[in-house]
Amino acid sequence: MNYQPKTIRTFIGAKNYKESREFYRALGFEEVIIDEKMCLFKVNEDLGFYLQDYYVKSWINNSMIFLEVDDIEKCAEKLLRKSLHHKYKYVRFTEIKQFDWGRELFMHDPSGVLWHFCEFNS
Numbered sequence: 001m002n003y004q005p006k007t008i009r010t011f012i013g014a015k016n017y018k019e020s021r022e023f024y025r026a027l028g029f030e031e032v033i034i035d036e037k038m039c040l041f042k043v044n045e046d047l048g049f050y051l052q053d054y055y056v057k058s059w060i061n062n063s064m065i066f067l068e069v070d071d072i073e074k075c076a077e078k079l080l081r082k083s084l085h086h087k088y089k090y091v092r093f094t095e096i097k098q099f100d101w102g103r104e105l106f107m108h109d110p111s112g113v114l115w116h117f118c119e120f121n122s
Contacts, residue, residue, distance in 0.1 A: 009040075010049050012063050015111040017053035023088055023110050024051065027079070043067070055111065064114045072096055072103045072119035079107065079117070 014020035021039060025031055029041035029048075042048035049065060069075045076096055085091045094106040102120040109115065 007046050007048075010063075010065060011052055012049060012065070012113050013052050013054040013056065013060050013111065015055045015060065017051070019088070019110050020051055023084065023091070026082060026084060026087075028082075057112075060112050063112075064116060066116045066118060068118050068120065070119065072105060072117065075117050075119075076105050079105070 017037070021031060024041045029043060032040040032042060034040060034050075037053040039051050040048050041051055047067075073096070076093075080093060085093055088110045090108060090110050090112065092108050096103050096105050102118055104119075105117045107115040107117065
């Protein structure tokens with residue numbers, strides 16, 4: 001590339017846009033409203049994703065987001081302490097799983113998007 005990339009972001013849809021926006025704010029993301037059908041959710045200045053008021057079941061059911069973290073134990077503790085899986089019908093978490101390359105916790109959002117929270121081996 002003969003230019004300097006700054007960020008890379010994915011687009012995901014929402015079955016219930018209002019509920020998904022509420023969920024991601026409760027999860028701890030900062031919401032930046034773009035227009036009435038799209039917003040940006042940021043972890044920090046460089047990391048984020050776009051949420052759209054748009055739903056196609058086959059697309060959502062095949063959407064995944066990978067978020068690398070520095071401490072999967074702290075991440076899991078913080079996520080589970082929020083009890084979002086009790087508040088949102090379709091939200092669910094797995095236990096932390098060990099792989100040859102590191103450890104991972106899976107989460108499904110209210111629409112069915114699969115999140116991978118991962119910590120690589122050092």
